[in-house]
Amino acid sequence: MNVTIIGTGYVGLVSAAVLAEIGHDVVCIDVNEEKIQRLRNGECPIFEKGLPELLEKNKHRMRFLSDYQQGCQDAAIIMIAVGTPEKKDGSANLSYVFGAAKEVCYNLDHDAILIVKSTVPIGTNDEVERIVQENLTKEIHVEVVSNPEFLSQGTAVSDMMQGYRIVAGCESDYAREKIKALYEPLKQPLVLTDRRSAEMIKYASNDFLALKISYINEIANLCECLGANVEDVATGMGFDPRIGDKFLRAGIGYGGSCFPKDTKALHWMAIQNDYEIKTVKAAITVNENQKFRLLQKAKNYYDSFEGIEIAVLGLAFKPGTDDLREAPSLAIIPALLEDGAKIRAWDPCAEDAFRGQVDNSAKGEIRFCGSLRESLREADLCLILTEWDQVKALTPADFKEMRRPIIIDGRNCFCLEDMENEAIVYASIGRKTVGSLSQNLNIYMMERKDGES
Ligand SMILES: NC(=O)C1=CN([C@@H]2O[C@H](COP(=O)(O)OP(=O)(O)OC[C@H]3O[C@@H](n4cnc5c(N)ncnc54)[C@H](O)[C@@H]3O)[C@@H](O)[C@H]2O)C=CC1
Numbered sequence: 001m002n003v004t005i006i007g008t009g010y011v012g013l014v015s016a017a018v019l020a021e022i023g024h025d026v027v028c029i030d031v032n033e034e035k036i037q038r039l040r041n042g043e044c045p046i047f048e049k050g051l052p053e054l055l056e057k058n059k060h061r062m063r064f065l066s067d068y069q070q071g072c073q074d075a076a077i078i079m080i081a082v083g084t085p086e087k088k089d090g091s092a093n094l095s096y097v098f099g100a101a102k103e104v105c106y107n108l109d110h111d112a113i114l115i116v117k118s119t120v121p122i123g124t125n126d127e128v129e130r131i132v133q134e135n136l137t138k139e140i141h142v143e144v145v146s147n148p149e150f151l152s153q154g155t156a157v158s159d160m161m162q163g164y165r166i167v168a169g170c171e172s173d174y175a176r177e178k179i180k181a182l183y184e185p186l187k188q189p190l191v192l193t194d195r196r197s198a199e200m201i202k203y204a205s206n207d208f209l210a211l212k213i214s215y216i217n218e219i220a221n222l223c224e225c226l227g228a229n230v231e232d233v234a235t236g237m238g239f240d241p242r243i244g245d246k247f248l249r250a251g252i253g254y255g256g257s258c259f260p261k262d263t264k265a266l267h268w269m270a271i272q273n274d275y276e277i278k279t280v281k282a283a284i285t286v287n288e289n290q291k292f293r294l295l296q297k298a299k300n301y302y303d304s305f306e307g308i309e310i311a312v313l314g315l316a317f318k319p320g321t322d323d324l325r326e327a328p329s330l331a332i333i334p335a336l337l338e339d340g341a342k343i344r345a346w347d348p349c350a351e352d353a354f355r356g357q358v359d360n361s362a363k364g365e366i367r368f369c370g371s372l373r374e375s376l377r378e379a380d381l382c383l384i385l386t387e388w389d390q391v392k393a394l395t396p397a398d399f400k401e402m403r404r405p406i407i408i409d410g411r412n413c414f415c416l417e418d419m420e421n422e423a424i425v426y427a428s429i430g431r432k433t434v435g436s437l438s439q440n441l442n443i444y445m446m447e448r449k450d451g452e453s
């Protein structure tokens with residue numbers, strides 16, 4: 001089939017490559033000309049495992065354009081995969097979706113299915129249909145289908161190739177048959193519903209996962225108070241298939257372009273309908289506070305961070321991506337800089353994206369380090385924000401390169417057994433703090449605290 005995809009972000013570009021891989025001819029449209037040029041040059045503009053290879057393999061079935069008229073020619077299916085970022089009030093910004101739908105109307109001269117793949121509030125597809133009816137310039141039949149996406153960044157290609165399900169909200173048999181034909185080669189369970197239910201499945205799924213994370217984070221915080229170990233607790237819970245062992249990793253909370261915005265958007269939708277969705281609201285509140293657990297723990301060692309050299313390992317919101325959207329680093333690092341800390345940041349691929357985000361007027365300073373070793377050497381404190389494999393491969397000996405080996409791990413990267421009985425302090429989330437500093441360092445720390453008080 002001829003498929004045109006609008007938006008070449010994480011969802012649009014991965015969908016395009018996967019649909020080409022299963023035999024469709026795909027045209028990608030983006031308003032970002034630079035991105036389109038890079039794609040035409042054979043470059044992959046985002047960091048996503050397996051994507052460059054898939055684009056290269058299927059380049060004979062893919063075209064990249066910025067012109068809608070050319071891009072819509074011959075398309076049997078048009079898929080909108082543009083962003084739906086959060087607005088200040090928590091609602092979703094739908095201007096990109098509506099803008100793309102209008103462009104399609106102005107440029108389409110034949111019947112087609114218009115798929116909305118972006119995550120959109122319940123009722124948006126109905127609104128898109130209204131826009132289509134109002135703006136079509138030819139006597140043609142365009143049917144709107146809600147087809148949300150469930151991939152995760154970092155594993156996007158395999159998530160799409162081997163997804164748990166495909167959800168499509170269609171309002172006619174004609175649309176249902178087209179969707180079946182489009183996805184048939186993927187051999188995945190197909191959940192066919194009406195459009196509003198499909199839209200709701202997306203929010204309900206994301207928000208449930210967010211809730212699960214906030215729940216385990218609260219259990220972790222309680223474990224710390226009561227002397228239990230959250231990793232063991234999660235393992236014990238996860239064996240029960242009614243609970244499941246996924247999304248029970250305690251840490252400094254969820255980030256990324258979706259859970260934060262999709263929890264707030266559902267909460268907003270509820271309020272608009274005079275309903276308060278208390279569970280989701282609680283997940284949001286817990287997550288906001290969880291980011292700062294590391295700083296609270298660090299205060300056990302330093303009353304102020306003025307002049308303190310802090311190794312920050314990981315900037316991206318999760319490993320496997322260079323995406324910084326809603327990453328805890330964006331909340332934690334500015335707070336440290338404000339307090340006068342000297343940050344030595346390390347991330348294997350999010351450094352460039354982070355550079356533009358630092359507030360130059362803050363008291364402290366930030367240096368980006370090319371290696372973990374450079375970041376750790378002579379540091380007074382280490383904060384782990386992202387569980388990159390390179391970080392998980394560090395050993396106690398690596399941390400001993402620090403001036404004061406105090407490690408506060410927001411992603412529970414290490415077994416407690418490997419870190420205890422070492423001349424380092426290792427604090428993590430929902431587990432006891434292990435290790436101790438050498439006697440000299442202990443005396444130093446005490447003198448420092450006395451000097452400050
Ligand atoms: N990032 C993710 O892991 C997932 C995202 N989603 C949803 O998918 C949607 C897209 O998300 P991402 O791919 O992360 O967004 P993104 O921000 O990475 O990419 C969006 C792309 O759309 C382009 N664009 C904007 N307006 C346009 C227009 N009128 N015409 C053509 N191109 C236009 C932008 O230039 C950009 O390249 C969002 O609704 C998101 O919630 C759903 C599942 C997973």
Ligand SMILES: O=C(O)[C@H]1O[C@H](OP(=O)(O)OP(=O)(O)OC[C@H]2O[C@@H](n3ccc(=O)[nH]c3=O)[C@H](O)[C@@H]2O)[C@H](O)[C@@H](O)[C@@H]1O
Pocket residue numbers: 119149150151152153154206209213246247248249250251252253254255256257258259317318
């Ligand atoms: O709608 C979306 O955009 C996507 O949102 C998430 O995908 P993503 O945000 O890419 O990544 P996740 O792996 O879900 O991680 C999100 C955040 O939760 C955190 N997390 C995840 C799992 C866990 O057990 N604990 C935890 O703190 C991660 O560190 C990360 O900050 C969902 O997993 C996807 O199914 C969904 O399609």
